[in-house]
Amino acid sequence: MMTLDPFIAKLERHQQLTPEERATLDQLPTRLREFRKHESVAVAGESPSHSAIVVTGMAFRVKQLLEGERQLVAVHVPGDFVDLHSFVLHPLDHSVITASPALVALIPHDKLAMILKNHPRLTKLLMWDMALDAAISREWMAIMGKREAYRQIAHLFCELYLRMRQAKQLRNDGFDFPLSQIDVGDLCGLSSVHVNRSLQQLRTDGLVILEKGFLQIPDLPRLIKAAAFDPAYLHLLADPTEI
Amino acid sequence: MMTLDPFIAKLERHQQLTPEERATLDQLPTRLREFRKHESVAVAGESPSHSAIVVTGMAFRVKQLLEGERQLVAVHVPGDFVDLHSFVLHPLDHSVITASPALVALIPHDKLAMILKNHPRLTKLLMWDMALDAAISREWMAIMGKREAYRQIAHLFCELYLRMRQAKQLRNDGFDFPLSQIDVGDLCGLSSVHVNRSLQQLRTDGLVILEKGFLQIPDLPRLIKAAAFDPAYLHLLADPTEI
DNA sequence: CGGAAAGTTGACATTCGTCAATTTGTGTGG
DNA sequence: CCACACAAATTGACGAATGTCAACTTTCCG
Numbered sequence: 133m134m135t136l137d138p139f140i141a142k143l144e145r146h147q148q149l150t151p152e153e154r155a156t157l158d159q160l161p162t163r164l165r166e167f168r169k170h171e172s173v174a175v176a177g178e179s180p181s182h183s184a185i186v187v188t189g190m191a192f193r194v195k196q197l198l199e200g201e202r203q204l205v206a207v208h209v210p211g212d213f214v215d216l217h218s219f220v221l222h223p224l225d226h227s228v229i230t231a232s233p234a235l236v237a238l239i240p241h242d243k244l245a246m247i248l249k250n251h252p253r254l255t256k257l258l259m260w261d262m263a264l265d266a267a268i269s270r271e272w273m274a275i276m277g278k279r280e281a282y283r284q285i286a287h288l289f290c291e292l293y294l295r296m297r298q299a300k301q302l303r304n305d306g307f308d309f310p311l312s313q314i315d316v317g318d319l320c321g322l323s324s325v326h327v328n329r330s331l332q333q334l335r336t337d338g339l340v341i342l343e344k345g346f347l348q349i350p351d352l353p354r355l356i357k358a359a360a361f362d363p364a365y366l367h368l369l370a371d372p373t374e375i
Numbered sequence: 376m377m378t379l380d381p382f383i384a385k386l387e388r389h390q391q392l393t394p395e396e397r398a399t400l401d402q403l404p405t406r407l408r409e410f411r412k413h414e415s416v417a418v419a420g421e422s423p424s425h426s427a428i429v430v431t432g433m434a435f436r437v438k439q440l441l442e443g444e445r446q447l448v449a450v451h452v453p454g455d456f457v458d459l460h461s462f463v464l465h466p467l468d469h470s471v472i473t474a475s476p477a478l479v480a481l482i483p484h485d486k487l488a489m490i491l492k493n494h495p496r497l498t499k500l501l502m503w504d505m506a507l508d509a510a511i512s513r514e515w516m517a518i519m520g521k522r523e524a525y526r527q528i529a530h531l532f533c534e535l536y537l538r539m540r541q542a543k544q545l546r547n548d549g550f551d552f553p554l555s556q557i558d559v560g561d562l563c564g565l566s567s568v569h570v571n572r573s574l575q576q577l578r579t580d581g582l583v584i585l586e587k588g589f590l591q592i593p594d595l596p597r598l599i600k601a602a603a604f605d606p607a608y609l610h611l612l613a614d615p616t617e618i
Numbered sequence: 619c620g621g622a623a624a625g626t627t628g629a630c631a632t633t634c635g636t637c638a639a640t641t642t643g644t645g646t647g648g
Numbered sequence: 649c650c651a652c653a654c655a656a657a658t659t660g661a662c663g664a665a666t667g668t669c670a671a672c673t674t675t676c677c678g
Contacts, residue, residue, distance in 0.1 A: 203520045217509060222504050279440075314623095
């Protein structure tokens with residue numbers, strides 16, 4: 133089964149797996165499901181009995197505030213465990229929506245319980261994945277609090293570029309970017325009008341090329357510098373500026 | 376040993392422990408350490424071999440951005456596992472600093488590894504604690520993105536009040552509040568001047584009484600309403616408005 | 619081809635940050 | 649107990665960042 137490969141590869145970059153551990157993951161009985169753009173993978177308030185891993189496409193997590201405002205609290209790329217926390221935390225505090233057509237693997241929670249019971253090293257890897265997810269949230273919090281729109285958006289592009297590269301989703305110097313300017317605004321806590329203007333500035337400065345849902349970064353080191361982006365929190369292994 | 380009691384009580388509110396599980400936690404060999412105000416419990420960039428649980432006092436987590444800005448990404452009250460993630464994610468992406476004089480229990484990572492190996496149910500509780508921490512981060516992200524200063528600060532007070540109550544740290548209708556207005560600003564992504572003005576408005580509106588490091592909330596339901604605060608994300612059991 | 623969604627633009631209002639000065643509070647040494 | 653130093657809180661004036669509203673244009677998709 134190939135579907136969990138991007139996820140397993142991500143774990144394996146962090147820690148070598150034994151053949152038996154690898155087999156355990158490979159044989160996780162998963163249901164593979166296809167979603168159209170903007171379909172719900174999980175719904176806030178519910179307590180699903182499975183967690184989802186993105187196989188292809190993108191997804192985000194949406195928090196709905198009391199007065200109806202929509203805030204995106206995460207974006208996910210292939211290989212990401214979108215809602216591992218739903219295994220332990222009920223009910224869900226947010227929904228998961230596809231950002232593009234997507235293929236998603238659903239892992240039954242009782243299989244995760246089996247891992248907890250029998251595979252302490254895999255369990256630790258699951259905790260690592262949760263911790264990494266939380267580290268990304270913290271970085272976003274810091275960026276939202278301290279940086280103006282221009283650099284905040286630049287930061288988002290840097291992060292997504294590196295995560296998509298790790299997920300082997302790059303073509304040329306770019307990747308499919310299904311988010312609308314409204315989405316980017318909801319991610320960064322900005323209005324779509326302001327996103328539009330900041331984006332134009334990023335284009336004018338030659339830092340990004342974004343057209344027809346495809347994002348290119350002609351000079352990553354320059355964008356990283358403009359964003360004051362520090363990739364440490366992503367816990368990637370290689371030098372982030374190298375191709 | 377009494378020191379882990381607030382933490383164990385927090386877990387037990389979520390799931391009943393067997394006597395044996397309780398004993399395992401009770402007997403965790405922990406080093407208890409006293410910190411003065413604004414001392415470092417853990418330092419960004421390092422890979423500590425233990426994780427910290429707050430026993431008394433408050434602590435926060437501080438993220439330092441590339442250009443020197445300081446953003447607080449969490450506040451912790453007694454019973455909180457401040458850096459459980461340092462067990463799996465190295466190096467630390469942020470520091471932990473006491474917000475007041477504090478007593479902190481340090482749990483060696485190899486004891487956590489022992490739990491992962493032998494106690495799947497306790498392991499799941501640790502994951503629950505991590506997931507709750509992440510849920511709080513997400514709520515903050517949403518509030519930072521969508522709410523103006525006044526309600527953002529009101530939201531912070533609601534959250535802290537409920538968490539302090541759960542930690543049995545209330546006296547009268549309030550609790551010790553060691554954060555300066557600068558701290559609140561660094562927490563919410565605001566300048567201290569603006570915090571000052573918003574705070575004055577909250578006082579004028581009769582929603583909070585904050586003096587000499589003690590915070591009182593005379594009418595919690597009214598503050599909750601003003602903040603548009605939805606306590607679901609804290610996963611408390613009781614009705615949040617009841618005393 | 620038509621309609622809806624996304625992107626773009628301009629004008630204007632609001633929130634919030636910065637700077638600088640002042641006041642208040644707090645802890646320490648004498 | 650007082651004097652001083654230093655941190656925190658407060659205030660006013662001003663400017664920068666961002667939101668809102670409303671129109672218009674372009675793109676996308678059936």
